[in-house]
Amino acid sequence: xxxxxxxxxxxxxxxxxxxxxxxxxxxxxxxxxxxxxxxxxxxxxxxxxxxxxxxxxxxxxxxxxxxxxxxxxxxxxxxxxxxxxxxxxxxxxxxxxxxxxxxxxxxxxxxxxxxxxxxxxxxxxxxxxxxxxxxxxxxxxxxxxxxxxxxxxxxxxxxxxxxxxxxxxxxxxxxxxxxxxxxxxxxxxxxxxxxxxxxxxxxxxxxxxxxxxxxxxxxxxxxxxxxxxxxxxxxxxxxxxxxxxxxxxxxx
Amino acid sequence: xxxxxxxxxxxxxxxxxxxxxxxxxxxxxxxxxxxxxxxxxxxxxxxxxxxxxxxxxxxxxxxxxxxxxxxxxxxxxxxxxxxxxxxxxxxxxxxxxxxxxxxxxxxxxxxxxxxxxxxxxxxxxxxxxxxxxxxxxxxxxxxxxxxxxxxxxxxxxxxxxxxxxxxxxxxxxxxxxxxxxxxxxxxxxxxxxxxxxxxxxxxxxxxxxxxxxxxxxxxxxxxxxxxxxxxxxxxxxxxxxxxxxxxxxxxxxxxxxxxxxxxxxxxxxxxxxxxxxxxxxxxxxxxxxxxxxxxxxxxxxxxxxxxxxxxxxxxxxxxxxxxxxxxxxxxxxxxxxxxxxxxxxxxxxxxxxxxxxxxxxxxxxxxxxxxxxxxxxxxxxxxxxxxxxxxxxxxxxxxxxxxxxxxxxxxxxxxxxxxxxxxxxxxxxxxxxxxxxxxxxxxxxxxxxxxxxxxxxxxxxxxxxxxxxxxxxxxx
Numbered sequence: 001x002x003x004x005x006x007x008x009x010x011x012x013x014x015x016x017x018x019x020x021x022x023x024x025x026x027x028x029x030x031x032x033x034x035x036x037x038x039x040x041x042x043x044x045x046x047x048x049x050x051x052x053x054x055x056x057x058x059x060x061x062x063x064x065x066x067x068x069x070x071x072x073x074x075x076x077x078x079x080x081x082x083x084x085x086x087x088x089x090x091x092x093x094x095x096x097x098x099x100x101x102x103x104x105x106x107x108x109x110x111x112x113x114x115x116x117x118x119x120x121x122x123x124x125x126x127x128x129x130x131x132x133x134x135x136x137x138x139x140x141x142x143x144x145x146x147x148x149x150x151x152x153x154x155x156x157x158x159x160x161x162x163x164x165x166x167x168x169x170x171x172x173x174x175x176x177x178x179x180x181x182x183x184x185x186x187x188x189x190x191x192x193x194x195x196x197x198x199x200x201x202x203x204x205x206x207x208x209x210x211x212x213x214x215x216x217x218x219x220x221x222x223x224x225x226x227x228x229x230x231x232x233x234x235x236x237x238x239x240x241x242x243x244x245x246x247x248x249x250x251x252x
Numbered sequence: 253x254x255x256x257x258x259x260x261x262x263x264x265x266x267x268x269x270x271x272x273x274x275x276x277x278x279x280x281x282x283x284x285x286x287x288x289x290x291x292x293x294x295x296x297x298x299x300x301x302x303x304x305x306x307x308x309x310x311x312x313x314x315x316x317x318x319x320x321x322x323x324x325x326x327x328x329x330x331x332x333x334x335x336x337x338x339x340x341x342x343x344x345x346x347x348x349x350x351x352x353x354x355x356x357x358x359x360x361x362x363x364x365x366x367x368x369x370x371x372x373x374x375x376x377x378x379x380x381x382x383x384x385x386x387x388x389x390x391x392x393x394x395x396x397x398x399x400x401x402x403x404x405x406x407x408x409x410x411x412x413x414x415x416x417x418x419x420x421x422x423x424x425x426x427x428x429x430x431x432x433x434x435x436x437x438x439x440x441x442x443x444x445x446x447x448x449x450x451x452x453x454x455x456x457x458x459x460x461x462x463x464x465x466x467x468x469x470x471x472x473x474x475x476x477x478x479x480x481x482x483x484x485x486x487x488x489x490x491x492x493x494x495x496x497x498x499x500x501x502x503x504x505x506x507x508x509x510x511x512x513x514x515x516x517x518x519x520x521x522x523x524x525x526x527x528x529x530x531x532x533x534x535x536x537x538x539x540x541x542x543x544x545x546x547x548x549x550x551x552x553x554x555x556x557x558x559x560x561x562x563x564x565x566x567x568x569x570x571x572x573x574x575x576x577x578x579x580x581x582x583x584x585x586x587x588x589x590x591x592x593x594x595x596x597x598x599x600x601x602x603x604x605x606x607x608x609x610x611x612x613x614x615x616x617x618x619x620x621x622x623x624x625x626x627x628x629x630x631x632x633x634x635x636x637x638x639x640x641x642x643x644x645x646x647x648x649x650x651x652x653x654x655x656x657x658x659x660x661x662x663x664x665x666x667x668x669x670x671x672x673x674x675x676x677x678x679x680x681x682x683x684x685x686x687x688x689x690x691x692x693x694x695x696x697x698x699x700x701x702x703x704x705x706x707x708x709x710x711x712x713x714x715x716x717x718x719x720x721x722x723x724x725x726x727x728x
Contacts, residue, residue: 015725019673022716023683024709029716033725045720047727050673056666058617060639062647064670071674078728099633147618180576184616189698191614193262196705197269197580198616227706 004154006118006126007081012042013123014082014116016072018089019051020219021240028219028240032085032120035246039128043083046075052084054092057100059186066100069093073106073113081127082117085242086218087149087156090119095152119149120242121158121217134166136248142172142211143241144202144225146218147180159217159241166248172209176201183224199228206236213237215244259587261610268581274410278582281409285573288516289624305505307628310564313497317554320463320496321545327466331528333541341371344546348373348455348488351542352382355486357452361444363470363477364388365457366404366567367490367546369589373455384455387444387476389437396423402583404590405514405569410582444476454480454538458491459566460506461543464499468543470524471511478522487526487538493545494554494563506566509626513568549602556650558637562597564627569594571621571631577614586611593621597634604652605642612638679717686711 013036021029036043049072057065072093076082084090094117101110124130143163145156163171182188182198189195202225206214214236216222226238268274293299313320325335338344348371352360360377362368362384374384374395386395390408394401397419401407408416413431420439421429427439448454456477460469468489470477481487497503511517530537554560572578572592583591588599588608596615600608612635621631638651643662645655672682690711693699699708 017716017720023686023711026712026714026716026719030719030723033720033723043725044728045717045725047717048676050676050679053673056669058636058639059666060636060641060643061666062640062644064666067670068673147616147620151619151623178620180616180618180620182576182616184618186698187613187616189701191265192701192704193266193269194577194580194614195616198576199705223709224706227702227709230707231703231705 004122004126009039009127009129010041010081012044012080014076014078014080015043015045016049016052016076016082016084016089016093017045018084018086018219020223021085024223025219025240025243028243029085031240031246032083032242034250035120035124035130035242036083036128038250039124039130041128044080048075052089052092053100054089054096055185057092057096058184062100066104069097069100069110070106073097073109076113076116079116081123082113083120083123084117085120085240086220087119087146087153088218088220090117090155091148091152093117119153119155119158119217121162122153122155125158125161130162130165132162132165132245132249134168134248135250136166136168138168138170139213140170140172140209140211141213141215141244142174142206142209143177144174144181144206144214144216144221145177146216146221149217150178155217162241162245163215166245169248172211174202174205174209176205181221181224183220185220188224195224196228199224200232203228203232203234207234211236213239213244215239215241217241259607261585261587261614264585264587265581265614268585273412274582275580277410277412278579281406282573282579285406285516285570289513289570289573290516292512292516292518302505302509303626303628306509306566306626307564309497309502309506310566310627313502314494314554314560314563316498317493317496320498321493323463324461324466324496325545327463328468328543329466331466332531333466333468333526333528333543336542336544338544338546338548340548341546344371344490344544344548345373345376347542347544348490349377349380349382351486351488352377352453355452357382357486359383359385359447359451360453360455360488361385361387361447361451361480361484362391363454363456363472363480364391364407365455365490366401366589367457367492368455369401370492370548371490371546373490385444385447385451387448387474387480388472389440389474389476392440392444393419396420400584400589402591403569403572404567404583404592404594410584444479448476448479448483451484453486453488454482454484455488455490456480458489458495458543459510460503461491461496462498462500462503463496466527467500468526469503469507470526471507471520471522472524473515473517473521475522478524481524481526482537485538486540486542487529488542488544489526490544490546493547493550494565510566510568513570513624513626552650553601559601559634559650561629562594562601562634564629565594565598566627567594568626570624570626574620574624576616576618576620593631593635594629597629597631597638600638601651605638606653606656609638609642609653609656612642680715683711683715683717687713687715
């Protein structure tokens with residue numbers, strides 16, 4: 001991974017809400033926006049935005065992925081940073097757009113776009129240097145790393161930095177923290193048995209921590225893990241870290 | 253091959269997942285291998301520099317592969333090694349058989365070689381009345397049990413000690429049941445020693461061949477490789493043609509990467525460097541050394557600048573050890589010679605997408621393989637490319653049977669997805685519909701697969717698009 005460079009604190013940022021957050025976890029999206037605005041930023045949410053294109057890209061439908069990615073290039077035209085509350089979508093936009101548009105007229109535009117993409121927690125720590133004050137009751141949680149946050153974006157340390165700022169939160173690590181939860185987009189439905197075995201092991205690992213909540217930075221993993229926990233009767237809550245951070249720190 | 257004709261990946265996966273003993277054996281073994289690798293590469297930056305060097309050395313070799321192979325041939329020949337070229341496995345098998353017949357050999361002792369597995373050499377020789385004995389301990393165990401390797405480095409990794417004990421007792425005459433590892437090893441050694449002494453021909457693979465010097469390099473831990481290559485009168489080495497390196501100085505970084513990644517060793521117990529048959533005045537060593545260079549689709553893979561990276565592979569097997577899919581199903585489920593992440597990209601290119609393209613679906617693209625690959629093969633990117641070629645003959649498809657999976661239903665789904673994500677009005681309609689009736693969707697197709705072990709996703713009544721306005725968040 002190349003060394004990422006970070007800008008000075010800007011006045012305005014774009015927010016890319018991701019398709020899963022949009023339809024399934026809008027509370028987490030609002031919490032992320034609030035975290036950014038609380039730091040004094042003006043947040044723009046282009047209404048024409050949709051999906052980063054990763055589902056089709058990973059399934060082998062590059063043409064369809066490119067059309068959807070092109071839409072995002074158009075929707076975020078100004079030179080503001082683009083903050084993305086998902087390591088996976090951010091990885092797609094930062095690392096795969098340049099190859100997706102290689103040799104097309106949008107190649108340069110895609111590269112310039114990718115340079116502006118930051119994952120939410122990375123942005124909160126590296127650009128905004130946030131300091132969180134925990135106002136919540138003592139709680140024990142565990143953290144799930146998404147593969148793309150971990151390996152493509154390298155941003156997991158920032159999520160942990162933020163959790164570490166919450167004085168009443170105790171974090172218990174998973175035994176196999178770096179192992180995939182089995183989501184993998186269309187993998188979950190193209191190879192349902194493999195995906196099921198993977199998520200079952202992940203749920204067992206989460207259960208062994210004794211935590212009352214599993215927190216993650218990616219809605220895909222979260223949907224997979226909480227869906228499996230609910231199906232198997234495991235009573236552990238799942239939450240996006242943005243929502244968790246906002247709940248613990250906003251003045252009420 | 254019989255096994256491949258009836259290859260049913262889905263069934264293999266389900267069967268492996270239900271096999272608790274297999275899963276436990278694999279998990280234990282992979283944990284050990286992963287930990288050993290970690291302990292031998294403690295400094296991450298050093299490892300990253302080493303991986304970059306490994307990638308650069310192998311890329312340089314592939315770039316000039318035809319020249320290097322000719323140079324290797326010239327230098328080997330000068331050293332007295334006889335070089336043979338085989339375009340496919342049938343030709344390679346024929347060459348081995350010729351050599352064996354010329355020496356009137358009815359048996360051959362074999363060191364571990366994945367290329368010989370690719371050739372299905374043992375089966376081929378058997379049909380010609382020749383007995384090929386595997387002498388690597390793991391290979392010896394599974395050969396007794398009529399199995400194929402389940403891992404490219406540790407072929408019997410799916411077996412635990414009790415299973416090995418039972419196999420020895422059943423298959424080797426006059427053998428008492430023992431779970432004592434030293435005793436088990438001694439039993440194998442007793443059988444093998446006799447055969448080493450008797451065999452006229454020994455066969456081995458090659459880890460690296462050095463063009464500059466005409467040297468064949470072979471790593472191993474049991475000494476069986478050295479026995480196979482020095483005791484019999486004739487040594488036959490089989491090698492995929494991507495194994496050639498330009499010069500001797502290319503070896504140390506790659507050797508370090510190979511043994512560290514494969515078994516977590518700084519160096520293997522034996523490093524054999526073979527540069528000629530027995531020379532005049534020498535008291536031991538084979539009188540003839542043959543090198544068979546096998547193509548079997550490799551030059552076609554080489555012709556594609558992206559897929560070419562598949563040939564960087566040094567067969568360390570660490571991608572298997574770190575793979576969340578391999579650790580749950582083991583090598584046999586993949587139904588082909590090369591399992592795991594490397595098998596997912598290599599096999600479809602060698603066998604065509606119709607026969608093996610389904611392997612590329614068995615990945616969550618988690619990236620664990622690419623993260624550890626000692627020569628930085630971008631395995632997830634190549635899996636993605638294979639998936640694309642499965643549906644699409646355009647965009648410079650190069651793999652056999654491109655487009656074999658193309659079907660109207662999936663094309664329409666992705667076209668619909670594209671529309672819903674490029675036309676904002678449709679996008680809003682979609683999320684609103686999902687919010688309103690998402691819980692009433694018929695439990696079919698992908699949703700059925702999803703809800704086998706999960707509850708259905710709960711769509712929000714109002715999407716983020718709808719809610720940001722109330723927060724005073726501007727559009728632009």
